[in-house]
Amino acid sequence: MRIMAYEALDFYDVDSLLSEEEQMVRDMVRDWVDEEVIPNIEKACRDGVFPDEWRVALGEMGVLGAPLKGYGCPGLSYTAYGVICRELERGDSGLRSFASVQGSLAMYPIWDFGSEEQKNYYLPKMASGEWIGCFGLTEPDYGSNPGDMITKAEDKGDHYLLNGAKMWITNGTIAELAVVWAKLDGVIRGFIVEKNDPGFSAPEMKGKHSLKASVTSELVFQDCKIPKDRMLPGVKGLRGPFSCLNNARFGISWGALGAAQACFNSSKDYAMSRIQFDHPIASYQLVQNKLAWMLREITKGQLLAYHLALKKDAGTWIPEQISLAKMNNVDIALEIARVARDIHGANGILDEYPIMRHMANLESVKTYEGTHDIHNLIIGRHITGIQAFTRNA
Amino acid sequence: MNIAVLLKQVPDTTAKITISEGKVDESSVSKWSMSPYDEYALESGLQMKEKTSGNLIAITCGPERTKKMLTDAAAVGADILVHISDEGVKDSTHIQKLLSAAIKKYEANVILCGKQAADTNGGSTGPGVAELLDAACVTLVSEVNYSDGEFSTLRPSNTGTERVSVNGICVFAFDKGSSELRRPNVRGIMMAKKKIIESITSGDLGVDTGSSNVKLDSQTPPPEKAAGQKFEGAEHVSTVVSKLRNEANVI
Amino acid sequence: MNFTILAETNGDNLHPTTYQLIGAATSIGSKSIVICPNGIATAEAANIEGVEKVISVIGDCFDIFDGGAWAEALNSVCEGNILVSATPNGREIGARIAAKRSIPIIQDIVSISEGITVTRPAYSGKAIETLTISGDAVITLRPNAFEAANSGNDAPINIVNQSADIKISIQEAINQASERLDVTEADIIISGGRGMGSIENFSQLEKIADIVGAAVGASRAVVDEWGMPHRMQVGQTGKTVTPSLYIAVGISGAIQHLAGMRSSKYILAINKDPDAPIFGVADYGIVSTWEDAMPALESALLELQS
Numbered sequence: 001m002r003i004m005a006y007e008a009l010d011f012y013d014v015d016s017l018l019s020e021e022e023q024m025v026r027d028m029v030r031d032w033v034d035e036e037v038i039p040n041i042e043k044a045c046r047d048g049v050f051p052d053e054w055r056v057a058l059g060e061m062g063v064l065g066a067p068l069k070g071y072g073c074p075g076l077s078y079t080a081y082g083v084i085c086r087e088l089e090r091g092d093s094g095l096r097s098f099a100s101v102q103g104s105l106a107m108y109p110i111w112d113f114g115s116e117e118q119k120n121y122y123l124p125k126m127a128s129g130e131w132i133g134c135f136g137l138t139e140p141d142y143g144s145n146p147g148d149m150i151t152k153a154e155d156k157g158d159h160y161l162l163n164g165a166k167m168w169i170t171n172g173t174i175a176e177l178a179v180v181w182a183k184l185d186g187v188i189r190g191f192i193v194e195k196n197d198p199g200f201s202a203p204e205m206k207g208k209h210s211l212k213a214s215v216t217s218e219l220v221f222q223d224c225k226i227p228k229d230r231m232l233p234g235v236k237g238l239r240g241p242f243s244c245l246n247n248a249r250f251g252i253s254w255g256a257l258g259a260a261q262a263c264f265n266s267s268k269d270y271a272m273s274r275i276q277f278d279h280p281i282a283s284y285q286l287v288q289n290k291l292a293w294m295l296r297e298i299t300k301g302q303l304l305a306y307h308l309a310l311k312k313d314a315g316t317w318i319p320e321q322i323s324l325a326k327m328n329n330v331d332i333a334l335e336i337a338r339v340a341r342d343i344h345g346a347n348g349i350l351d352e353y354p355i356m357r358h359m360a361n362l363e364s365v366k367t368y369e370g371t372h373d374i375h376n377l378i379i380g381r382h383i384t385g386i387q388a389f390t391r392n393a
Numbered sequence: 394m395n396i397a398v399l400l401k402q403v404p405d406t407t408a409k410i411t412i413s414e415g416k417v418d419e420s421s422v423s424k425w426s427m428s429p430y431d432e433y434a435l436e437s438g439l440q441m442k443e444k445t446s447g448n449l450i451a452i453t454c455g456p457e458r459t460k461k462m463l464t465d466a467a468a469v470g471a472d473i474l475v476h477i478s479d480e481g482v483k484d485s486t487h488i489q490k491l492l493s494a495a496i497k498k499y500e501a502n503v504i505l506c507g508k509q510a511a512d513t514n515g516g517s518t519g520p521g522v523a524e525l526l527d528a529a530c531v532t533l534v535s536e537v538n539y540s541d542g543e544f545s546t547l548r549p550s551n552t553g554t555e556r557v558s559v560n561g562i563c564v565f566a567f568d569k570g571s572s573e574l575r576r577p578n579v580r581g582i583m584m585a586k587k588k589i590i591e592s593i594t595s596g597d598l599g600v601d602t603g604s605s606n607v608k609l610d611s612q613t614p615p616p617e618k619a620a621g622q623k624f625e626g627a628e629h630v631s632t633v634v635s636k637l638r639n640e641a642n643v644i
Numbered sequence: 645m646n647f648t649i650l651a652e653t654n655g656d657n658l659h660p661t662t663y664q665l666i667g668a669a670t671s672i673g674s675k676s677i678v679i680c681p682n683g684i685a686t687a688e689a690a691n692i693e694g695v696e697k698v699i700s701v702i703g704d705c706f707d708i709f710d711g712g713a714w715a716e717a718l719n720s721v722c723e724g725n726i727l728v729s730a731t732p733n734g735r736e737i738g739a740r741i742a743a744k745r746s747i748p749i750i751q752d753i754v755s756i757s758e759g760i761t762v763t764r765p766a767y768s769g770k771a772i773e774t775l776t777i778s779g780d781a782v783i784t785l786r787p788n789a790f791e792a793a794n795s796g797n798d799a800p801i802n803i804v805n806q807s808a809d810i811k812i813s814i815q816e817a818i819n820q821a822s823e824r825l826d827v828t829e830a831d832i833i834i835s836g837g838r839g840m841g842s843i844e845n846f847s848q849l850e851k852i853a854d855i856v857g858a859a860v861g862a863s864r865a866v867v868d869e870w871g872m873p874h875r876m877q878v879g880q881t882g883k884t885v886t887p888s889l890y891i892a893v894g895i896s897g898a899i900q901h902l903a904g905m906r907s908s909k910y911i912l913a914i915n916k917d918p919d920a921p922i923f924g925v926a927d928y929g930i931v932s933t934w935e936d937a938m939p940a941l942e943s944a945l946l947e948l949q950s
Contacts, residue, residue, distance in 0.1 A: 005405060005407050021586050028578070028582065032576060060576075061576065061578045063579060066579075347900070352900055404767065417767065485742065485748050485750075486742070509735075512766060514751070514752060519739075520715075520743070521743035524743035529710065529811035529812050530712055530740070532711065532736050545815065550817060556815040558815050563811070606748055607750060607775055607778075608778070609774075612771045612772070613774070614770075615772055622927070623923060623930075623931065624931070625932075629930055630930060630944055633930060636928060641889070642754065642788070642789060643832070
């Protein structure tokens with residue numbers, strides 16, 4: 001009568017430290033993922049679609065823009081936001097990407113840097129899931145180096161004119177609005193572009209081997225005309241997009257654990273059932289070594305993410321701390337997925353098991369929101385005071 | 394209209410049970426949940442509350458940990474949360490007396506519950522409470538509707554299903570309901586957190602639990618299953634069928 | 645010592661469980677006073693060994709099933725320890741009589757011994773409870789867990805007129821072919837795999853399912869290749885099920901299928917290949933083609949029912 005409820009690895013009982021509210025939010029999302037996502041994700045992945053029912057359900061549950069307060073937003077803790085990301089990504093990284101982009105990259109900049117009119121106009125409908133948002137920072141030739149972007153906005157008196165292109169934009173093709181970062185007189189500003197604005201198009205990028213259940217798009221601005229009231233007044237320069245990325249990265253540090261836990265659970269179940277040479281492979285030392293290593297890394301990652309969440313909620317965090325958690329947890333999650341595939345043997349390549357889907361997804365997660373190497377250098381600069389990103393001084 | 398829903402918290406039906414020293418080790422239960430059939434009763438109660446603009450009173454009798462289940466019920470819309478301490482409860486008579494007293498205290502017009510709890514698989518509470526309230530009882534229902542002072546319900550019959558109607562106070566014990574169970578949402582969770590749980594004891598209800606004719610001697614694991622038995626040929630089918638009845642007790 | 649036995653009927657006859665109640669009483673050296681609602685099958689009851697007397701209760705209230713009315717009418721002639729079948733009606737009437745008499749009820753016992761000591765499953769069968777009863781109680785007995793008493797007696801029959809107020813009314817009967825249970829709800833599942841040969845042959849499994857009230861399941865191969873509905877699929881990408889009995893017919897037992905049914909309480913495997921992996925997890929295995937096994941299974945189950 002009931003489906004087998006998912007139990008996540010929690011070796012050091014970190015979840016017992018969550019508040020009652022955070023645990024109830026966790027259970028709400030976990031049950032929904034069990035009932036609606038797990039049975040349908042492989043087909044969504046094969047078909048390359050993000051099911052619209054999931055957008056509706058996320059809106060109804062009230063988890064979009066989780067840590068934002070006011071304007072119809074949930075007003076939960078950052079810890080709760082992390083928990084939501086973890087539970088979603090246990091299902092699929094593409095699903096969690098939808099929520100990250102909507103909440104941290106599209107709703108957040110309007111919430112923090114928008115005018116009152118913009119907040120009242122956009123945020124309630126985004127919180128309910130009625131309007132989808134996306135975030136336009138990365139360009140075809142400007143990824144790790146967003147500061148030198150060439151998308152530009154010109155002040156034409158009664159409107160702005162945007163020209164340029166953005167790439168790798170989650171939700172772009174299905175979004176009602178995009179928060180686009182472009183240079184106005186050489187200074188990076190945020191602009192809200194709506195899907196029907198003249199000169200704007202958002203073609204889908206096809207042929208992905210990763211995040212297949214997520215929509216990835218280009219944003220193309222060809223003399224794109226937007227009204228004057230669409231600029232975000234509250235921020236100039238890279239601080240704008242980087243603030244958004246910090247929030248998203250925080251969510252990802254929790255999310256990656258969800259994928260890792262899913263791979264661990266599947267590996268453990270498989271190893272206990274798969275008989276070879278008359279014994280379950282879980283009885284062989286090399287397999288136990290792999291499972292124990294997975295448990296070790298997941299446990300460390302959980303403690304990292306949880307402590308970071310406390311600091312985020314207390315306001316005592318610095319961006320480098322977020323870089324560390326994002327980088328570490330995604331890195332170990334990808335390794336865990338690879339080792340999980342090994343434990344599953346040939347069966348691991350079938351979509352009967354979630355392993356290679358997680359593995360392929362995590363390649364993107366390791367790259368977006370700051371590549372692994374970039375976060376490494378962020379920490380290196382923090383330690384030494386010397387930036388090693390570029391050859392320039 | 395006051396709708397009472399009787400809820401029981403049980404080890405999640407997918408959780409492993411550890412037994413040590415002749416007793417189920419409650420501290421080892423990894424997950425506690427609302428008993429599955431009670432969930433259908435709660436969903437039906439919430440639909441009835443919405444249609445009649447009534448109050449839904451969620452009542453449970455159990456230890457401290459059961460209060461969390463009441464908060465979960467509040468997150469989907471329960472209005473009043475009542476926790477009765479199970480101190481001194483030794484058998485079905487005590488539980489039923491406590492629940493009936495609470496139902497009377499909150500002046501319920503109708504009582505909804507699951508057909509049986511997932512831990513005891515007993516099914517005594519609904520009919521027993523009905524008896525103590527001198528109320529009608531219909532069991533194994535899949536839905537309950539209310540209109541113009543009359544409750545209308547569906548229950549199984551020898552030929553399929555039958556529609557039964559009841560006037561006056563009644564207990565409905567739910568089998569799997571026809572409605573989907575609603576999910577909580579963040580707003581519900583945040584409001585539920587603020588909801589006060591009314592905590593009462595047998596003394597508050599004027600119920601003397603007293604002694605009992607029944608004593609639980611022990612809880613033990615089921616007997617170890619015998620090793621698998623293999624038979625060659627369909628002529629052994631009837632032997633196996635007898636074993637399914639007499640050894641395994643599954644048919 | 646006497647036990648009060650509430651007889652359960654099936655049409656004009658006693659339900660087989662009534663014989664089991666009397667057998668259980670006899671097994672601990674007790675005589676039975678059998679109460680027959682609505683005067684049905686009193687002669688049959690008087691004929692059972694171990695019966696001291698039969699009380700036939702006649703009343704209007706027995707025309708429809710209102711547990712409260714039945715309990716009130718029958719309670720008037722109950723005394724001491726009361727045995728009832730743990731059928732849906734029995735559980736309800738038993739619970740009401742217990743509450744009325746302010747005595748405890750113990751539901752669904754599977755054994756009884758002097759003392760009185762009883763055992764019953766709990767936590768969906770994950771634990772067995774042993775209880776001692778030291779006074780009056782209502783006890784319901786799991787059907788088919790006790791030896792039936794024999795016939796060959798001639799007990800006296802008393803007739804009592806006793807009715808009670810009915811508080812419910814039947815509005816309409818909705819006669820429908822009862823839907824077969826879904827695999828996730830059923831306590832018994834019979835599943836077929838590639839070994840069934842074709843989707844048409846599943847009708848053989850459906851016949852068995854109808855006899856025992858089981859759900860019908862399928863392996864992934866059957867769903868993918870023969871178009872069986874996906875909701876019937878048991879396995880890694882289908883449903884995970886935990887029935888009391890899982891009957892796997894023509895299923896080899898690949899790891900993906902095992903993932904979905906491994907936690908079944910009991911597994912019966914029927915496969916013509918003696919080396920099929922499914923036999924490794926089966927409690928009972930029969931090496932046979934389904935063509936031979938299904939008719940044998942059908943007749944064995946029908947015989948058990950009668």
